[in-house]
Amino acid sequence: MVSIDEVARFAGVSTATVSRALSGRGHVSDSTRARVESAARSLGYVVSSSASSLASGRTRNIGVLLPYLDSWFFSTVLSGIASALMRRGYDITLYNLSADRVQRASVFETFLRRQRVDGVIAISIELGADETGRLRELDLPIVAIGGPNPRLFTLSVDQLAVAQLATEHLIGLGHRAIAHIGASPEFDIDFHIPTHRRQGFEQALADAGVPTRPDLYEPADFTMDGGFRAAMRLLGRAAERPTAIFAASDEMAIGALLASRELGHRVPEDISVVGIDGHELGEFFRLTTVDQFPLGQGERAADAILDALEAPRSGALREEPGQLPYELIVRETTARLEP
Amino acid sequence: MVSIDEVARFAGVSTATVSRALSGRGHVSDSTRARVESAARSLGYVVSSSASSLASGRTRNIGVLLPYLDSWFFSTVLSGIASALMRRGYDITLYNLSADRVQRASVFETFLRRQRVDGVIAISIELGADETGRLRELDLPIVAIGGPNPRLFTLSVDQLAVAQLATEHLIGLGHRAIAHIGASPEFDIDFHIPTHRRQGFEQALADAGVPTRPDLYEPADFTMDGGFRAAMRLLGRAAERPTAIFAASDEMAIGALLASRELGHRVPEDISVVGIDGHELGEFFRLTTVDQFPLGQGERAADAILDALEAPRSGALREEPGQLPYELIVRETTARLEP
DNA sequence: TTGAAAGCGCTAACAT
DNA sequence: ATGTTAGCGCTTTCAA
Secondary structure, X not given: OOOHHHHHHHHOOOHHHHHHHHHOOOOOOHHHHHHHHHHHHHHOOOOOHHHHHHHHOOOOEEEEEEOOOOOHHHHHHHHHHHHHHHHOOOEEEEEEOOOOHHHHHHHHHOHHHOOOOOEEXXXXXXXXXXXXXXXXXXXOOEEEEOOOOOOOEEEEEOHHHHHHHHXXXXXXXXXXXXXXXXXXXXXXXXXXHHHHHHXXXXXXXXXXXXXXXXXXXXXXXXXXXXXXXXXXXXXXXXXXXXXXEEEOOHHXXXXXXXXXXXXXXXXXXOOEEEEEEOOOHHHHOOOEEEEOOHHHHHHXXXXXXXXXXXXXXXXXXXXXXXXXXXXEEOOOOOOOOOO | OOOHHHHHXXXXXXXXXXXXXXXXXXXXXXXXHHHHHHHHHHHOOOOOHHHHHHHHOOOOEEEEEEOOOOOHHHHHHHHHHHHHHHHOOOEEEEEEOOOOHHHHHHHHHOHHHOOOOOEEEEEOOOOOHHHHXXXXXXXXXXXXXXXXXXXXXXXXXXXXXXXXXXXXXXXXOOOOOEEEEEOOOXXXXXOHHHHHHHXXXXXXXXXXXXXOOHHHEEEOOOOHHHHHHHHHHHHHOOOOOOOEEEEOOHHHHHHHHHHHHHOOOOOOOOOEEEEEEOOOHHHHOOOEEEEOOHHHHHHHHHHHHHHHHHOOOOOOOOOOOOEEOOEEEOOOOOOOOOO
């Protein structure tokens, strides 16, 4: 590996000047900079990250904390983060929180404390108080996405408003008998997303003067299979059939869609289905949904971290944690209720 | 951040001893080790990765090169890698190769050359000759998964055998009019996976003395939508309908399944469908498939890299690049052809 | 604008 | 088994 000394010798300057020219910190004359850059290029020199980090305290590396890698939402957010960081020359190191207590603890006790990262992005994880504390002790900028954590700078989508929007769409189409697949009505420990989406659903109904129908709730686990089974139960019951289904996630909505078809109901003629998320499969299934742009969430988080890092008084996350955008995407699984 | 000196002082030993005790390199008496460990623990000391890397040349970090993050296969393999590496105390940094020429080049010219990693795992990427060269110049252990690259130590599934197995399953059930969704028959530039899977398909037919039927090939792009449309074209044609569909990926198989149903054909009574991959949705759709265990692929790759790193003569990938396992999973989308 | 030199926090010879 | 010490390859004062 070619080192900074060789570049310095080749360009006829000191190593300090090479460092300044290549990093852009400190003043260097244009001609010197050009000479150094060309020397570096022709020697194939790349700054050693460990030497640079040790000397400067900056790593050009961001840690990303997430609970699952093999799940559409997380990997999409991650993809957004990766592209934004790479554009700005940052590396990204992954901390996949496993279910295993000990391993999970080791992320906070060891991995994150190796001084390998300049900041961390935490994607939708429910952090314990101690874990949040550990994160803050790192004394690094931390940006959370969508977590319910008041002690962290958090970028989040207003889940209540999102669910409300989806429900209003159904109500606007004339539906009144609307089923809810997701959280059960009693279920009220703050398991965040399910609960907020249920509250948004109920808010929309209340605003429209539509009474809630306990018989039209079906709890499900946010998977396609869960949505399928919930819809089977729901539509299999003798009671009055709902004319629309609000599913608290796209995967459940797709499951519900498939279940409806399997039972011989046409979507959207016999029954409308709306989801939430903007899942990649939504397009294929022509699913009406509220998109929350996960790719964009990742990019926003990356930008927020980098802004904090490169701000004049570094380390400070400026401004208030923004609300993330969302948008109703009307496709072909919802239709006006025909009398 | 507490440093090694404080631990040394606290434990009443030199920094060298602390280093030895904590890293396990070099001999330290049990009692000293215990004292050092407890000092480190009570002070909350964690080795600084940059200082350690600079001094030792080891980073405890593996780079992972992949083309997509938001795709089931890649994120599943990545998940396997992450868990295996984390178990052994390694970090993982992500290099997501974008389509952008310049950015892609920068991964090889800059990112990977920062000496941030001890080794790299490349997941199913088609690398140019120059890129392969750059990788080898790194002089680090490199493990590829499923790429067609003779110059790299590669862990791969025998795609031909996999396709053959799936096809034999269909033939064994009595099917003869078997459609192929995936590569087109002429399409023979080595776009690796599609081509090999087509060849395995044809091999199985040939072995069973079943002539290939050019009219039963439908090219598709390995997405659910592509599989859906291919099946629609296939089944919509007036000619004799196939009794089974071989889809070269599970996503296409699911698309084909949905298309069949949409056209009023029952699966598997009217038509059998088999896929390849072991996709997470296969379970839900009761899809018969050949699983190639992507999670396991990631774990194997991680183990191979770590073995190379920790081998006596470090850096050497021992043994021949193993073949990865696969397995026919019979579910409910295939059935015996009834006369 | 540039250079000299003192570290950054560890590890690994080399001694003992 | 342990300590002393010389770097590892940069960045950043400080001085010129």
